[in-house]
Amino acid sequence: MLIASFSGDKIEAGCDEAGRGCLAGPVVAAAVILPGDYKHKWLNDSKQLSKARREALRDDILRDAIDYAIAEVSNEEIDKINILKASIAGMHRALDKLKNRPELILIDGNKFIPYNGIRHHCIVKGDGKYLSIAAASILAKTWRDDLMKKLHNSHPEYGWDRNAGYPTKEHRQAIIKYGITPYHRKSFRLLPSQLELFE
Secondary structure, three states: OOEOOOOOOOOEEEEEEEOOOOOEOOEEEEEEEOOOOOOOOOOOOHHHOOHHHHHHHHHHHHHHOOEEEEEEEOHHHHHHHOHHHHHHHHHHHHHHHOOOOOOEEEEEOOOOOOEOOEEEEEEOOHHHOEHHHHHHHHHHHHHHHHHHHHHHHHOHHHOHHHHOOOOOHHHHHHHHHHOOOOOEOOOOOOOOOOOOOOO
């Protein structure tokens, strides 16, 4: 069972992102404020859950959360500022959209840029430790998966409905065959041999 609260008495927002390691599409971040005494038998790191379980948990989170918000940072912006800064920018944008101001921010990972003078804690593998971070990971992941399925309709050859833009063999073979789309991250190593894709 994951932990409900880091502080025990403060309004906490858990933050996480999805899509950091992808070759295409945006990075998506979420911020979630859960009740301080929240419990859920199945809530865990989104990567440890099946698609069906993630989608069921998304509905529970949307129903039970005190507040939540989701934000995207485009592949163009990722290319301009790098993926770490883009991930943090996404978390800041999600926090901007919350109606309730948190007193403490819990971040999955080990790097963050302070936000509006609010105390924060970075927690490595926090999505497998704290409920609010796990909830944020599920909202970010399900939102991004749905988005990549929509983008798949215009570029079906890359298999984004199955790989969500991650560097699978199928995805990389499609890049070799068809080149890149406007949604690919040009600053990323798209192929192991880094063929001349951008000419």
